[in-house]
Each structure stands twice: as structure tokens, then as C-alpha cells.
Amino acid sequence: MNDDEILAKLGQHVRDDQAHDAALVDVARGTRDATSVGAAEDDEVRAMAEASRPLGDAFEAKVAARATAALAPRVPARAARFAKLDVRRLGRIAAPLALAAAVLVWIGTQRAPEDEGPTLPEYALSVRGDVDTRGEEAPAPAASARLRVASATSSFEIGVRPAEAATDRVAAWAFTFAEPGADPTPLAADVEVSPQGAVRIRGKSSALAGAREIRVVLAPARATKFDAAVERARSGIGDAHVRVLTIAVER
């Protein structure tokens, strides 16, 4: 057997293996019924087809959120875009939201000793869904608001404003929780941070599928990494160094 014959044998094997790939992709896209793939007696191919039934929007949203979170800290262009957004601009953006029933919730500040790292200023939170939004003041140090989601096709916007410009560059992460105690899932939304520490989070309500709560974690960028933010989101506990804001999602 010469080299070409060996490769031919391998090639034929892979072609046989891939024979149903196009049909399986159609099943996964939802454009073909799984029962139409393969012969009835071919249990293996039928099992592949069954396993290829669409995983659904929730799966795609979860994957997209994680992908966005994985890429966010590594994209310089993003930082450049953030630099164009200042607090004043965010204020202009937030004004119509206030008219549309946005609420402001001032978050208590707990000044920490200087030797425990950089601290963040007080923050105010505003939220808006397409149909209805209302907020409530929460006891310090926690903060909360409610975001009512009208439909999967609507959009939402969350604004977080510092009472004074942050002295450190601020990083922000947003996570959703399906239920209390569940693992945090990075929220698939655009997160913009101004040089002064103002944050705007915008996204489609479809990204909130299955979510009962959003937690926004704010921290000095030089002092906190993604993994630490995940843990803060999971605990829901903030302090003067890391702010954790909670928004309940209602339907």
C-alpha cells in the first residue's frame, strides 16, 4: 500500500463519517426534522440527529454572553470608544430615561482605609425597560432597582453614575442570575465605561431570558479581574472598593 492509498483510505473514512453533516446542521438550525435523517434502522445516525435538535435561544444567549465577557478585557478599541463617553453625556442620555420612569438609587459609601486599595465614589443607578420601570430604595450598603421586561424584542438600558468622578479607571461587569444561589452568567449587553467612571449598559431583553436578577459589579480596573468580579457578583456583597448593584428582573 503506497502513501496515496493510505491517504485515500483515510479520506474515504472521513467522507463516510461526514456523510450526514449537512443534514445534522439543518436539524440544528431547525429547518429539518430530526426523524428525516438517516435510515430508520441506522440507530447511530438517528441518535446524532436527535442530539442535533436546536438547543434554543437561551443556549445561544448564554454562549454569546460568555464570549462577550471573555473578549471584553482584551479589546483596546473598546477602551477607546469608552473614552468618548463622559459623565455629562451619560447625564444627557439618562435625562429622557428619568422622564420615562427611571429611578435613581444612591448607593451608600463606606470609606475604607487608604492602605486597602483604591476606593470608588458613591454611585446612582438608573434603569429603563421599554414598557415599565420602577425602582425602590434599598438599605445601604446594597442597592436595588426593578426592571420590567415587556418582551424578548424590547431593549433595556442601565445607567450607573458616580457622585463624583472616579480617581481610578473603573471596570464594570454585568451578570444575570436565573435564581438565588445560581451561578452568575455574563450579561450579553454593551457595557460602556467613561473615564470618570460612569457606566451605561444596553442590551436586548432577549439577553435576559430566564434571568431573575442582574448584578453589576464596579471596581478599579487595576485592582480587580474578571474572576474576582464573578465572585463578587455571586456573593452580592459590595464595599468601598467594589460596588455591587442589584436589579430585579420582572416580567
Place this chain on the structure above:
Amino acid sequence: MSSDERALLDGTLAGQAGATRELVRILAPVVQARVARVLVRRRGASGRDVRQHVEDLAQEVFEALFADGARALRAWDPARGLSLVSFCGLVAEREAASILRSGRRSPWTETATELEELERSLDHVVPAEALVANRERLAIVVERLREALSPRGLELFQRLVVDEEPVAAVCAATGMSADAVYAWKSRILKVVRKLVTEAAESEPVVTVSGAAPSPRRSHEEKAG
């Protein structure tokens, strides 16, 4: 199509959530279908929780695609002729097989075995006829080959060996010289010989009732 995919990928890499969602939407069916095939081939058609395994594995494949600043996705070059979806299909298959074999997560953070390294380890060659004689052994060889190859190697394996494209056509599609394509073909063949030899050596010597035990099974037992 490639220009649309390029724009979508660029948007994703720039951190645009909308682009990321759309990219995931178009890639998810391909990733899922490849994962389903690899999983069923390896684990069999039975099992109540195959779909849960598919979801978990598909998620891990996506994590691998986006790991390390989306290094795997950045390796895609539309000038080489393969669509992004097809490219990701190849990578997904490779990653799924690798995860199942090793049990590790986010395998793309690890470097694929360099071909040169495999070539250097070639110390003996056994007759090929005895090595590609059965389907299960071939399956193991293909699986290991996918793990060993880089994204470019996967593309060239698919084009040259699976799709049987002439070298001239591969050159035209990829922009590579004929010498470079032949060099790749030669390197792939050397690695194939090495892997086939390893698969043959993992065959149990003793058979029961005249039936040879599955080499795949013996391999998994050995690995586990």
C-alpha cells in the same frame, strides 16, 4: 459571504455584543452538529442525557473558540478559501474529540502538538496494510490526527485528503505555493504513519473466541 463573516468576526473581536450574538447564532448549529456526531460516535447511541452532554460539550467548544482572545477564531483567514462556518466546523470537531478523549476543559489554551515534534518521534514504521485495515482503528487515527493538526493543517487535510482537491486547486484557494502544499501533504502522511503505528500497537494481542476486541475500547481503558 466571507466578507459578511469577516465583518461579523471583526465586530465580535471589537467587543460588539450584537455581532457576538449573531456570530454565535450562525455558528451554533454547526458546532452542535459536529459535537453531536463526535459524541454519538464515541459514546454510542444510548444514554438518556445525550442532549445535555451535547449542550455542555458545545459550550466548551465555544469557550475554546473564544479563549485567549479568540485565538482560534483569529486563525481563520478568508483568503484561504474556507468560510468561517466551515472553518469553525473543523475546529469544533477537533476540540470536541480532544475534550472527550482527555476530559480537559478549554483545550485551545493548550498548544496543538507540533508536526515537527511528531515527525521527530518517528523511530520506526510498520507496514501500512496492517494498520488501516479496520474502521475503528481508522477512526482513532483520524481523531488523533485532528488533535495533532493546527487549524491550517486541518484545512489542508480536509482539502487534500477528504475532499481530494487537486494540489493546483488548493494552491488557488489558499494562496500557497505548490511546494508548500506538497510539503504539508508529506508531513501529514508522516504523522498518519506514526499515529497508525501507535494505534496498531495498542491492539490487544490476545483475542477471545476468535473476535478481536475493539481497539477504541482498549485505548480508552488505557487512557482512563
